[in-house]
Structures are given as structure tokens and as C-alpha cells.
Amino acid sequence: MCNYKPCVTLKAVDPRVAYQVAVAENGDNALPGGISIRAVAMHKQLWAGGRVLTIAFLGRPSEPLKEAVRVLIREWEPYVNLSFDFIEGNNADIKIQTNADQNGSLIGTDALTIKAGQPTMLIKAMPGDFDFRTVVLHEFGHALGLHHEHLHLDANIPWNKEKVYEEYATKYGMSKEEVDVNLLNPLSIDDILVGVYDTTSIMHYPVEKELTNGVFEVPMNTDISSEDKRVIQLLYPIAHSHYDGSCEHP
Numbered sequence: 001m002c003n004y005k006p007c008v009t010l011k012a013v014d015p016r017v018a019y020q021v022a023v024a025e026n027g028d029n030a031l032p033g034g035i036s037i038r039a040v041a042m043h044k045q046l047w048a049g050g051r052v053l054t055i056a057f058l059g060r061p062s063e064p065l066k067e068a069v070r071v072l073i074r075e076w077e078p079y080v081n082l083s084f085d086f087i088e089g090n091n092a093d094i095k096i097q098t099n100a101d102q103n104g105s106l107i108g109t110d111a112l113t114i115k116a117g118q119p120t121m122l123i124k125a126m127p128g129d130f131d132f133r134t135v136v137l138h139e140f141g142h143a144l145g146l147h148h149e150h151l152h153l154d155a156n157i158p159w160n161k162e163k164v165y166e167e168y169a170t171k172y173g174m175s176k177e178e179v180d181v182n183l184l185n186p187l188s189i190d191d192i193l194v195g196v197y198d199t200t201s202i203m204h205y206p207v208e209k210e211l212t213n214g215v216f217e218v219p220m221n222t223d224i225s226s227e228d229k230r231v232i233q234l235l236y237p238i239a240h241s242h243y244d245g246s247c248e249h250p
């Protein structure tokens, strides 16, 4: 897999705060019965529909680098009823650190738990790298609230787990727990992922057949798949009529 650097999803420090900001942002993120103290159930982390999402770069990256990232992020924009506003300064909904030592992102509204000047998204890949396009599209998918596709309940990837632990520890320095969370443990709530399992998703890790039963493999996807587009449009539906919500009287 050359120098492919796996994405590690970043977690909000305090899951209760993450839940509160998610529900304040978009009431549809609420769990029935709220969040329990003992078991932190997964909740949705979707932005409010129609919102302007502000995006800033930390650390003053070069203009060509910023533009390369912006162009890719904008590939998501036609499929969501959000608009993306790239702003200057160190405070925004999404704060991108380029030249990072890993690729990663918080999921959706979890980014609101991060203070000004601290990144919500890490991008290690640089323009010209074979994985730059994949990484930026993938990380921004997380920023919109998407999870790892290979953790879909229907994925059933025939992993060779011992080899996975060994490979990811040796190549990427990932702990067993990080591998479990990012590769192996399916997400427990199936309404988080509203699509069908999709091996062409930009949110799917590449999977080498050396790490499975020797047959199953997934290449490094480089585009927002048609299922990704369908799912993100379901999550952020774009109104196609000018119906104003008022009652129609016969």
C-alpha cells in the first residue's frame, strides 16, 4: 500500500459535551431518551440543514496547498444543503491542520467541541502524493458526519485479525485498541449509516488481501461513490421546490 497512512477518527474529549452540542446544532441528532450516564450510545453528529459551514486553515499553509484542499472539499458541496465558507483566522467550524503527522478528523458536530486554534481535521498527505485526493475527500466525509464504511454492520470483512494487528503496529504504530476502533469493531448503531454496505465508498479503507482470507480486497477508492452521494443527500436533503411550509387550503 506504498506509504498510505490510515485515517484515525478523532474523538471528542467529553462525549457528553459532544452530545449536547450535536443536539443544540440539530435536534435530529438527539437519541430517544437522551444519553445515559453509564453507556454512551452513538448519536448522529449532523450539521443543521441549510447552514454555512465555516472552514479555516491553521498554521498558514501556502495558497496552492489551500487551493488544492478547497477544490476537493467542494466536490461534496453539490450533494448537501450546506454551503462551505473558507475563512481566514484560526476559528471556524472546521479547522484544518495540513502538514500533520497523520490523517484524521472529528466526526461532524464533534468539531464544535474543539477550541479556536486547535485542529478538527489533520491532513498529512500533500498535493502530488498518490493518496492526497483520497485523504481530503475521506476526511471531509468525516467532517460531514460520515463514519468508516468498513465498520458498516453488513461489511463482514474476513479479516485475518492477528495479521492486521501486526501489520498496523509495525507499519503505522497503531495500538491494538486503535486498530479495533478504526478497522475491526463494527459500529453498533445501524441508523448511523443509512446506506447499503459499499466497497466503493470514499469512506472505506483500502483492504489488502494479505490481511483478509486472501481473496477479499478493496482498492484505494479515489472518488465520492454514487452510494456516498445518495447517503449524504439523504442526510442533508436539498429542497427542490420553493414550497414555503405554509398550509395549502383547498
Ligand SMILES: [Zn+2]
Pocket: 007, 008, 009, 138, 139, 142, 148
Ligand atoms: Zn477515516
